[in-house]
Amino acid sequence: MFSTLAGWQTVGLLLLSNVFMTFAWYGHLKGLASKPWWIAALISWGIALFEYLLQVPANRIGHGAGFSLAQLKITQEVITLAVFVPFSLYYMGEPLKLDFLWAGLCLMGAVYFIFRSA
Numbered sequence: 001m002f003s004t005l006a007g008w009q010t011v012g013l014l015l016l017s018n019v020f021m022t023f024a025w026y027g028h029l030k031g032l033a034s035k036p037w038w039i040a041a042l043i044s045w046g047i048a049l050f051e052y053l054l055q056v057p058a059n060r061i062g063h064g065a066g067f068s069l070a071q072l073k074i075t076q077e078v079i080t081l082a083v084f085v086p087f088s089l090y091y092m093g094e095p096l097k098l099d100f101l102w103a104g105l106c107l108m109g110a111v112y113f114i115f116r117s118a
Contacts, residue, residue, distance in 0.1 A: 006061050006062065006064070006065030006066075007062070007065065007067075009058070009061050009062075010058050010059075010061050010062035010065070010067065010072075010075070011075065011079065012058075013054045013055070013057060013058030013061070014054075014055065014058045014059075014062075014075060014076055014079050015079050015082075015083065016054050017050075017051045017052075017054035017055035017058060018051075018076075018079050018080055018082075018083040018084075019083055020047055020048065020050045020051035020054065021048065021051040021055075021080075022080075022083050022084055022087045023047055023087075024044040024045075024047035024048040024051060025044065026087070026088075026092065027044075027047070027091070028040035028043065028044055029092070030091065030092055059072055062075070068114075070114050071114055071115060074107075074110050074111055074114045074115075075111075077107055077110070078107050078108075078110075078111060081100075081103060081104055081107055085100050085104075
């Protein structure tokens with residue numbers, strides 16, 4: 001089992017890293033749509049550096065505190081959806097879809113199964 005402080009540190013760092021990751025992966029579709037792909041790629045790589053500077057310590061803290069590799073991955077996926085939905089709605093202007101709810105429910109099932117023996 002993991003310690004509470006390390007668990008919150010892991011989740012907090014993964015949340016911040018996901019904000020950078022989401023902008024690196026998808027932000028260019030709005031902000032750099034008129035630029036050549038290689039410019040978008042270079043800017044995205046620059047943004048992704050900050051993702052890695054947060055994600056690597058998050059995973060080290062979590063794993064050192066008792067998260068299994070699978071628990072880290074499922075935690076990452078839940079956080080990814082939690083960051084992606086508001087990003088797609090508010091930044092990208094995408095419509096809200098019921099599929100977000102179904103995906104979230106599937107991820108909650110994954111959380112249950114991966115953490116139930118912890």
